[in-house]
Amino acid sequence: MGKTIAEKILSAKSGVDAHAGDIVVAQIDLAFVQDTTGPLTVRQFQAAGFKKLAKNIKGAVFLDHGAPSQSRELSNDHMFLRQFSKDTGARLSDVGDGICHQIVAESLAKPGDLIVGSDSHTVTAGGLGAFACGMGSSDVAMAFGLGKNWFRVPESIKIEVSGKFSKGVNAKDLILFLIGQIGADGATYKSLEFAGPGLKNIPVSQRLTISNMAVEAGAKVGLFPSDDLTEKYLVERGRSNDFKPLAADPDAIYERAIKINLAKLEPMVSKPHTVDNTATAKELAGTKIQQVFIGTCTNGRLEDLEIVAEILKGKHRHPDTRLVIVPASREILLTATRLGYIQSILEAGGLILPPGCGACLGLHQGVIGDKEACLSTANRNFKGRMGSADGLVYLCNPATAAVSAIKGEITDPREFI
Amino acid sequence: MLTGKAFKFGDDISTDLIIPGKYSYLRSNLPELAKHVMEDADTTFVSRVKEGDFIVGGNNFGLGSSREHAPLVIKMAGVKAILAKSVARIFFRNAINLGLPVLICNTDEIKDGDTLEIDLQEGVITDKTNGKKLTFGKIPEVMLNILDEGGLLPYIEKHGDFKL
Numbered sequence: 256m257g258k259t260i261a262e263k264i265l266s267a268k269s270g271v272d273a274h275a276g277d278i279v280v281a282q283i284d285l286a287f288v289q290d291t292t293g294p295l296t297v298r299q300f301q302a303a304g305f306k307k308l309a310k311n312i313k314g315a316v317f318l319d320h321g322a323p324s325q326s327r328e329l330s331n332d333h334m335f336l337r338q339f340s341k342d343t344g345a346r347l348s349d350v351g352d353g354i355c356h357q358i359v360a361e362s363l364a365k366p367g368d369l370i371v372g373s374d375s376h377t378v379t380a381g382g383l384g385a386f387a388c389g390m391g392s393s394d395v396a397m398a399f400g401l402g403k404n405w406f407r408v409p410e411s412i413k414i415e416v417s418g419k420f421s422k423g424v425n426a427k428d429l430i431l432f433l434i435g436q437i438g439a440d441g442a443t444y445k446s447l448e449f450a451g452p453g454l455k456n457i458p459v460s461q462r463l464t465i466s467n468m469a470v471e472a473g474a475k476v477g478l479f480p481s482d483d484l485t486e487k488y489l490v491e492r493g494r495s496n497d498f499k500p501l502a503a504d505p506d507a508i509y510e511r512a513i514k515i516n517l518a519k520l521e522p523m524v525s526k527p528h529t530v531d532n533t534a535t536a537k538e539l540a541g542t543k544i545q546q547v548f549i550g551t552c553t554n555g556r557l558e559d560l561e562i563v564a565e566i567l568k569g570k571h572r573h574p575d576t577r578l579v580i581v582p583a584s585r586e587i588l589l590t591a592t593r594l595g596y597i598q599s600i601l602e603a604g605g606l607i608l609p610p611g612c613g614a615c616l617g618l619h620q621g622v623i624g625d626k627e628a629c630l631s632t633a634n635r636n637f638k639g640r641m642g643s644a645d646g647l648v649y650l651c652n653p654a655t656a657a658v659s660a661i662k663g664e665i666t667d668p669r670e671f672i
Numbered sequence: 673m674l675t676g677k678a679f680k681f682g683d684d685i686s687t688d689l690i691i692p693g694k695y696s697y698l699r700s701n702l703p704e705l706a707k708h709v710m711e712d713a714d715t716t717f718v719s720r721v722k723e724g725d726f727i728v729g730g731n732n733f734g735l736g737s738s739r740e741h742a743p744l745v746i747k748m749a750g751v752k753a754i755l756a757k758s759v760a761r762i763f764f765r766n767a768i769n770l771g772l773p774v775l776i777c778n779t780d781e782i783k784d785g786d787t788l789e790i791d792l793q794e795g796v797i798t799d800k801t802n803g804k805k806l807t808f809g810k811i812p813e814v815m816l817n818i819l820d821e822g823g824l825l826p827y828i829e830k831h832g833d834f835k836l
């Protein structure tokens with residue numbers, strides 16, 4: 256019987272012939288924590304009596320959610336995690352290095368890997384063909400200590416893509432459209448597996464955006480095959496040895512299949528307060544916004560900043576709309592600086608924050624006030640997510656965000672580009 | 673047998689509603705963090721909830737972040753079980769890992785303030801206020817074993833490994 260990508264990876268890592276519905280214990284390649292879930296993970300690790308990381312596992316610690324720290328409490332948590340990294344040899348990404356999921360994609364994740372992280376957007380690495388899923392602190396603590404955990408092999412939903420995105424439309428619109436169709440729990444416990452001739456038109460930087468948001472449909476993983484574009488991404492980072500091809504078998508069994516023609520997609524927006532509350536940017540045109548937030552593990556990549564800088568070049572943000580931009584990693588900020596994107600953004604009245612999560616989780620650096628509306632390239636718009644529980648968060652692609660910052664209201668980017 | 677009062681919430685109760693990200697800096701001070709449980713969904717919850725009560729949700733309870741602090745502060749509030757029509761994957765696993773049962777059942781007819789009696793062994797929930805009985809879905813065996821030990825840590829301490 257043919258296998259899906261999820262079944263292949265979990266079979267390889269558990270040593271059993273695993274199929275959807277089976278529960279397996281599998282060896283983990285990489286386990287990581289970030290600064291808001293890490294302290295509890297480390298305490299659980301210590302409470303269970305562990306002192307060292309399991310031999311088979313790579314461990315990593317990321318100080319990214321509150322970076323730099325906004326309080327004494329968080330600074331103490333950072334110190335605690337740095338010490339854990341020193342004691343165990345877990346790789347440390349300190350304040351300013353960037354968001355865990357971006358660095359995992361840039362430097363750590365390989366096709367075919369099994370990855371767990373104490374952050375729900377760990378799914379991002381599925382864009383590189385890694386079975387990567389979010390877990391809580393106790394589960395990641397056990398992964399650190401035992402090098403393994405239990406997994407239920409998920410049923411898969413096949414997303415077959417054809418065609419090519421039109422101008423102003425990209426991967427973000429595909430995933431917002433899909434979540435709007437199947438709902439915020441439309442893929443709960445499932446693997447979303449992407450396939451079809453349209454994949455050659457979705458580079459890895461955009462695949463990461465799609466996989467990142469698989470969890471917003473409830474999915475356990477969002478998986479892309481590892482193909483020529485995956486190889487290109489890894490080679491560009493000097494990681495050609497990390498490449499291996501990986502795809503589902505032609506006779507793999509899926510729970511269902513959904514077909515999407517990329518050419519038919521429009522710029523999408525998720526309205527407050529759930530991600531599946533979608534509309535087109537056109538339908539929402541004219542909605543006033545007080546802040547535009549561009550960044551996060553969803554859309555803070557170089558290719559996103561390129562789109563934004565091109566639109567902003569020579570223009571200025573609307574006087575009533577703040578423009579906050581957070582590159583997802585140090586590597587991205589460096590390259591964006593070299594290529595002049597940062598200059599264009601600053602000249603347009605934008606503000607650049609240090610690589611990290613910024614205001615995405617409502618902790619600091621651009622939280623919104625009561626009844627303020629923020630148009631964001633992030634992945635979540637839950638009530639209270641970005642600060643005030645009376646605030647309104649809308650989600651969109653980077654082009655929509657940039658154009659809307661100029662107009663001060665939600666705007667379909669196709670009118671401009 | 674568990675007996676307590678139902679605190680009823682709607683669909684899509686996210687981890688941000690359970691414990692917002694803005695309080696992330698309090699996560700190493702759990703008693704302080706726990707003061708904000710369910711704050712953005714119901715500001716009066718924390719002062720009204722009593723040891724032994726239940727949280728009753730609708731669809732997709734616990735969606736969002738992987739923060740184990742969400743079930744943790746619910747547990748710290750004295751809540752003995754969460755009932756919902758469906759539950760998000762990571763939240764489900766986290767709650768069980770902390771020894772907090774999540775029971776999947778049709779919660780439509782449970783009203784806020786109803787007194788519930790839950791028989792975990794028999795798998796029956798009795799709503800003493802409206803007299804109706806409900807059954808809940810089976811929890812996968814591996815999770816049941818973790819729950820039986822009171823959570824993942826005691827489970828691993830006892831078995832030293834995952835036993836399937």
Ligand code: SF4
Nearest residue numbers: 376551552612615616
């Ligand atoms: S950018 Fe936002 S969604 Fe991504 S890891 Fe940081 S807080 Fe989470």
